[in-house]
Amino acid sequence: MSLSAFHALPLPIVQLSLDAVLKCGQSFRWSTFPLPQPNDASREYRLCLYDRVVCLRQSPTQLFYRSVYPDPQPSETQARLLDAETLVWLKDYFQLDVDLANLYQEWGVRDQVFLNIKERFSGIRMLRQDPWENLVSFICSSNNNISRITKMVQNLCIHYSPPLLHISDPSCLESRQAYHPFPSPSVLARPDVSAKLRSLGFGYRADFIQKTARLLVDTHGTGSETWLMNLREETTEKAREELLKFMGVGRKVADCVLLMSLDKREVIPVDTHVHQIAIKHYGLKGSANGKKINMTPKIYEEVNKKLVDVWGDYAGWAHSVS
DNA sequence: GGTCTACCTTTAGA
DNA sequence: ATCTAAAGGTAGA
Numbered sequence: 001m002s003l004s005a006f007h008a009l010p011l012p013i014v015q016l017s018l019d020a021v022l023k024c025g026q027s028f029r030w031s032t033f034p035l036p037q038p039n040d041a042s043r044e045y046r047l048c049l050y051d052r053v054v055c056l057r058q059s060p061t062q063l064f065y066r067s068v069y070p071d072p073q074p075s076e077t078q079a080r081l082l083d084a085e086t087l088v089w090l091k092d093y094f095q096l097d098v099d100l101a102n103l104y105q106e107w108g109v110r111d112q113v114f115l116n117i118k119e120r121f122s123g124i125r126m127l128r129q130d131p132w133e134n135l136v137s138f139i140c141s142s143n144n145n146i147s148r149i150t151k152m153v154q155n156l157c158i159h160y161s162p163p164l165l166h167i168s169d170p171s172c173l174e175s176r177q178a179y180h181p182f183p184s185p186s187v188l189a190r191p192d193v194s195a196k197l198r199s200l201g202f203g204y205r206a207d208f209i210q211k212t213a214r215l216l217v218d219t220h221g222t223g224s225e226t227w228l229m230n231l232r233e234e235t236t237e238k239a240r241e242e243l244l245k246f247m248g249v250g251r252k253v254a255d256c257v258l259l260m261s262l263d264k265r266e267v268i269p270v271d272t273h274v275h276q277i278a279i280k281h282y283g284l285k286g287s288a289n290g291k292k293i294n295m296t297p298k299i300y301e302e303v304n305k306k307l308v309d310v311w312g313d314y315a316g317w318a319h320s321v322s
Numbered sequence: 323g324g325t326c327t328a329c330c331t332t333t334a335g336a
Numbered sequence: 337a338t339c340t341a342a343a344g345g346t347a348g349a
Contacts, residue, residue, distance in 0.1 A: 203330025271344035
């Protein structure tokens, strides 16, 4: 395993803050490593894709990236091509063609509440994630918290996909970290998966995951992941309708997938947190007759409509900042 | 078609 | 120390 040097991509921190974006409930699979103090960046982020591990660091003006490849190591010529691919992937994953400063400006004009908080939460943008991983991750998210969701996603990778490679940290000779890609639908579709996941603490979500994988594979076979990816070309309504067919996928989870991996930037997944924000700042009723209002499909629509009205086309992106 | 409940597990707060 | 409520909800009645 060679420790290739980092490449640098000029990128102002207002366009992307790794600290704000990677560990806050969009993706649950990035791992972090503390760096020696003198460095500009506070920590390194790593994510295992299907054929490589991407490592990121950040300064106020630059994004540093490198890829680590499994053996046999690529030649220098090959590595140059592969690293170029990584850059293409980064631009896609972080949607760097979208000017975040512009969006913040626009949201500030449309919304006084946003104007007040925008300085404190800069650099928060929507990732463009893999739909399959995103779907499974958010099936895990129901009635759950981020730290447990993270452990569950880790467990899925550890138990259902072999490690692509290991990285030893120079700063800590003992540690030899394994990096697993996200498991495929066909592996998670196996009938014994639900019992195993239950024993791993997934609770009732164990069956949802196995059944969702099963339905996907039975319907679309080896083209399952491509089929999910192609929902990007469908309308929001059509794509949502397809997602709702899966076990464990209700409106909220479907909307997370639509927003975070299927390019539906206007979609706002309404969870309890967003509901509270809508009540506190955007004039929605929080209670009636002294009783707290529960989330219902009707309330969901009301919250959604109001916030899209306030924030516009990129409402889903705006909601992740608030 | 809207409304009510059970559901796994963990953890912060009473 | 024990207990409850809530945690980025959903399926089924």
